[in-house]
Amino acid sequence: MKTVLKTKLPELFEKLANNYTVFVPAKIEGISRFAPYQNGLELALEENVLMPPKDIFFPQTEKMYKFKAKDQYLEIEDLPPEEGQQVIFGVRSCDLKSIDCLDQVFLTKGFVDAFYQDKRDRSILIGLSCVKPMENCFCSSMGVDPQKGVGADIQAYDLGDKVGFEAITEKGRELLGKIETLLVEEAASVPAVEKFVLTADIEGVPEKLKNMFDHPIWDDICRKCLNCSVCAFVCPTCHCFDIASEVRGEDGTKIRCWDTCMFDEYTRMAGGHQPRPGKKERVRNRFMHKLRYFPERYDMLLCTGCGRCVAKCPVNLDITAVIRKIKEAE
């Protein structure tokens, strides 16, 4: 395996940054997230970052096109294309799986989302294995292998004081070639994953949920929810968005931004009709979407066990506890 000392990683990023925008896990203002590498950036390699990499492909606010509207006249103008290749280093298996989920949403079922596709196509993913699960992690329960993710171009392995690299795709091989001088070929074994604190038994849950739409369980689960969107905004798979206009005089920009089924306005229709009027309907939709609707539509769960929502929910509305309640429900 080709390896490099962790202390040498900045050098490696530096080298890559000559040709790519290199996103690395970093701590900025106390918040860990993926950020373009630059000298002096505080790396966050010993944890999975709070903000998942989804915003690299699907930014919280994304400009779609410009327009000019005056009296009866209208002009619609595309934005100049973004260019340049980007490398995303240190994507954990849960987040790699989430990108797989996002790919399903944005690239399949008849329509291709060009904004997403463009960013996705310009990206090279370097996965990073986990050794010690954080206390809210439960990825292995959701069928994710913490040591090796899906869809990476290169899989990196946490070897203690070193990182080992294994090229998966042609793109990955090519990229490794560019940093070859910094790597050492040596025999290395990937350390075993330590025990998970949190687990969930998902077996049979999507099927069971088919008959649980009217189950009283939702009356109970929803009660403590505040209908904020912490869970959705830190979630690596939540992908719902809103489209809005920013207008300044005659000029305007269409933007799309993250939205969530937790908000009232999300489904409220112009005439006032609201198919999901309260906490119960919205909480139910969130968990149903993750655990039943998405599996029905795309044949995979929309939860990768990253544990971010468990860590950040103001009222500890823990999805593993919800899964347990669903399992136990009669």
Add this chain to the structure above:
Amino acid sequence: MSVKEAQANWEPKILVFACNWCTYAGADLAGLSRLQYPPNVRVLRVPCSGRVNPQFVIRAFQRGIDGVLVAGCHPGDCHYVTGNYFTRRRYLLMQRLLQYVGVDPERFQARWISGSEGPKFQQVVKEITEQIRAMGPNRKLRDAQ
């Protein structure tokens, strides 16, 4: 136009929220009396200074206004009897809050200007315009567009 020229040609944009019952009349009087005041001000008529809420002021800064003046009736003279007393409380707080987040004190000001105080309107607007001109364009709270 070069950036330098653009900077040299920059003129401050001042938004004046004027109470319909006093300051608006005061501004009118200033005009009728042919009192010259800077063309930098945009007067926005409101039914009472109490109508102006924090959102209006912040939105003005967001959209590129360099200074905001809210002007209403002198305490005791409110058309709605007590509106400006409430306004006064609110603005004392709001002014401090805006300064606390870094808005320069000159950029958000409040004054009592009655319908007969045409010259005062002229004076205040002149003063503020010059203050703001000296400070340059406001970048704080501006949105990127």
Add this chain to the structure above:
Amino acid sequence: MSDKVKKMQEIAREILEKGEAKVVIGWEKGTHWYLSPPAFIDKPEEVERLVWDDFCHNNLSKYLKDYVNHEGKVAIFVKGCDSRAFNRLLQDKQIERDKVILIGIPCHGLKDQDKAKELGENADIPKAKKCVECRYPNPLVYDYFIGEEKALDEVAAASEARDFSDVEAIETLSPDEKYEFWNKQYERCLRCYACRNVCPACSCRECIFDQTRVGWIGKANNASENQFFALTRAMHVAGLCIECGECERVCPMNIPIMLLNKKLIKDINLLFGPYDAGVDVDGKLPLGHFDKNDPEEFM
């Protein structure tokens, strides 16, 4: 199990068995030892879930808004800050006093969850930031009471400890430094609205920030719009904030939201005289009345 918890469960059981209330809202143990999220107890046999420990952070009074149209009574546990929140909602006529059974529980000051996670179960965990300056550890209003009121001299000592030094530290910065500080904080705001939704002062039926179609606030997430949100919200809760600090605790981006609220509290006290929200139900709100002799700065 501590005597307090036993007593809690006893009272809850009694209330439910006698049918005095249909639901009791308290706290229970969550995913980890340092989490004690809200619990909703409907049946006497479930009262054993109820706990009282160092991590019962959630201000339960906010949930009363969900029970406005509820038939029958709701029982909730209130700490000092929860009781102030209750008074606030009562003052705004958001809830009816006789539809709620309050079980008061004096609070010893809760502990910091993040520090607890970091230091481990056996360590000496520091108090949560929001609890350090608490001046109302005893519930101000209750129907039942558990434990003993915190001694008055302790409370008085806490009052004297009122500390605005963090606010003052920012006040001494230059305008540009201040702006840089706040801009940096709000650049990372996600506008998840957790601060608003957890806030007992935010009780509007329809919030201005939800009226995006009207255009009050842009949907785009950027420092400008985020500060529009933050400043507007701070003004909206001016004179209403009961300093429970929940907004700051729940913020996933660790934005020091209380620094804004405390600034307003400081100025209200300075300009209009001493005022603590949620203490006197019959009193007037600082921005809901005026004094002809208020400071005059706008001549």
Add this chain to the structure above:
Amino acid sequence: MAVTAEDVKKINPLVPIRAKVIKIVQETPDVKTFHISTMDDKKPFDPMPGQLGMLSLPAIGEAMFSVTNKGESHIEMAIKSVGQLTEALHEIEVGQEVGIRGPYGNGFPVDYCKGKDILFIGGGIGLAPVRSLIMHCIKNRDDYGKLTVVYGARSKADLCFKEDLFENWPKVPNMDVFVTIDREEEGWDGHVGFVPAYVEELAPKPQVTVLCGPPVMIKFTLPTLQKMNFKDQDIITTLELRMKCGIGKCGRCNIGSCYVCLDGPVFTMEQLKDLPPEY
């Protein structure tokens, strides 16, 4: 593979094309039909009956409407003024340029309906989507059996597509049109009463029913149809939910695992029975 600006334009389904309103018909006090063509006088797209289009005044908003009819070089959308965008649309005049994209959704099962007698039930603005199928059947008259339309509105003034109802459609061979209004009023000698009761009274014997209208009308019509021994797959309706993207990505129009914009808006009663009642 990198996508160029040209490609984005070609393939990006979220960016509308520029189009213009060439005709506006005031149907009722709060419903107008807009005829829309591209800037070079072509049809913006060629929708199947029941399909949808995303219409926008970009500075105000964008919303999904059913295409109520199509011509050689235009499409028609009948729009009721209920919200911000629709109110603005009601203000515009012929010549207004708009953004449009589509077509979206599945549309009515025109092949399944072939050779069958069809009952169309509409209430209020609910006739708008149904009309696209009626027009299709009229255009391909020989492919379909007897056509029966039962349509109701609150008052005479609220009846949409009056010219079709009273002039055009009654002349079509083997086609019956029944119109009712909720309350009696001066100058109306037609039927008075609610749609469900009228359907029961008329007791037509079609093989397929297509209905669309306010939820309350649908709620009360379904038992009537069940009494008439319809099979669930022969009761067809078209739904509406809040939509933003129109292409099954933005999430909000889901009913269970279906997206109304993609898998709908047309559903049979058989399909709806399998979905959660969240619409």
